[in-house]
Amino acid sequence: MTAHAEPLAPAPLSGPRFHVEPNALYSELRRTHGSVAPVVLDGDVPAWLVLDYRELRLVTGDPVLFSRDSDLWNQWDRIPDDWPLLPMIGRKQPSILYTVGERHSERARMIGDALEAVDPFALRRHAEQLADELIDSFCGSGSSEIIGQYAMLLPLRVLARLYGFADEQGPGLVKAMNDMIDGRENAQAGQGHLAKSMFELLTAKRAVPGDDVASRMLADPSGFTTEEIAQDLMVMMAAGHQPTADWIGNSLRLMLTDDRFAASLSGGRHSVAEAMNEVLWEDTPTQNVAGRWASRATTLGGHSIAAGDLLLLGIAAANADPQIRTHASSMTGGNNAHFSFGHGEHRCPFPAQEVAEVIARTGIEVLLDRLPDLDLATPDDALTRRPSPWLRGLSTLPLVFTSTPALGGTA
Structure with a gap:
């Protein structure tokens, strides 16, 4: 995929469609932006949502280029102490998630x-x-x-x-x-x-x-x-x-x-x-995961990723990627190639x-x-469903x- 001629408006990572019709939303984002979509988190904080199976495999398989080190994030100066996603995207947390x-x-x-x-x-x-x-x-x-x-x-x-x-x-x-x-x-x-x-x-x-x-x-x-x-x-x-x-x-x-x-x-x-x-x-509990941070400027899915940009792992979107689903008559019963466990x-x-x-x-x-x-x-x-873009479950x-x-x- 080639880079878009004009930047397209990022999509908010919120709203009822994430718990009413998430797969339709991911398909729409894929048609509009390609395999990686610009999104905004609470407080208009920018990030990238990785939608396609191939790109998600690339991101999760290269821990040097796409690091788990949250200190790399180029948005920390915009993040208030009461930002609601801090428990999920924390800085200098001593757990295994960020080592x-x-x-x-x-x-x-x-x-x-x-x-x-x-x-x-x-x-x-x-x-x-x-x-x-x-x-x-x-x-x-x-x-x-x-x-x-x-x-x-x-x-x-x-x-x-x-x-x-x-x-x-x-x-x-x-x-x-x-x-x-x-x-x-x-x-x-x-x-x-x-x-x-x-x-x-x-x-x-x-x-x-x-x-x-x-x-x-x-x-x-x-x-x-x-x-x-x-x-x-x-x-x-x-x-x-x-x-x-x-x-x-x-x-x-x-x-x-x-x-x-x-x-x-x-x-x-x-x-x-x-x-x-x-x-x-089809209905994975873990829909989207934060995240990875680009250790240097790169390109992904035709988009320019700046050093320190946050990438969100679109688990549900990658599981529904039509390109990967067409390679098997049934990607469900017995096939464990999904991303639900990362x-x-x-x-x-x-x-x-x-x-x-x-x-x-x-x-x-x-x-x-x-x-x-x-x-x-x-x-x-x-x-x-609970109104969350992160975990999908029944209320x-x-x-x-x-x-x-x-x-x-x-x-």
Whole structure:
């Protein structure tokens, strides 16, 4: 593609189309701007949105030219202290998200090793037990808002147990995380509770190690500080919670509205995996990711990228790129070439991806086993999405079913 003769107005990375018709919006941006589109963030801050599969692979595969070092950003002098995206695009953050080079590789290895050591049978057992506990709280009512009562609770409860938290701390951690995600007025208090709990966990595990992720990270010989490990654990918890919750909700919605997956509602395991994989292609929880920064002036998709420019990774747009989708008759069932877990050295570590997949699949399977006649309480076109260009998930998913007794014996 050649450079445009005249600059085209950048598109705002906001508005209802991101949660009503995102794929149509990405197609429109592709037709207007090509494989890379100029966009503006809150406060008219400029950035580039990488839309096409090939260009996204180039950006994520070249960590030298397209760095994860946010200090490179050429817009910092325009960013106020209360900019709403600072939690996502922070400066000099000590977590793995913003480290580069050898130090990043060491941190990624530490995290991968700690998660890879999780017993997969124990992981599924934890997920089943906590799923049953949550279902017991509403199975006797005949109805449930499954996002708030289940999907937004299960992933973090499982992760908290894997990290080494006591089960009684789980509900408080879930509330703190969900407050942070929702941007509520007590979001700062939620962040404080999460940080305080994480440092207390590491202090306790340093004194008395256990068979858990926190203890394994503390025992790593690379010499990371308690603060660095705490930051990485918080990043892992946030990255593992909301996208996995949305993966559960988006997959359940697909299975309840598409006849191809009807068998799953009576225990068809294969269809659960197929639905989950299709969601990663067609309705991925992680829509757009910030970001990468150009370490020097370059060109991408026919556009001139200045040194220090911010590039946003258009995960959903690249997954829907018509050029890549035409190379296979079906890019969904069984094909894992999507970008939903990223690409390159900063992609989601494979053990973390596996943990998320076990939690989501177990959560769906246990729910279908316990409540086999699940059905939508409202029409599919009445369901709403959270208004976010970053993560795509349902605001609510009201379901009805035949009331059943709790496993503990209470109705």
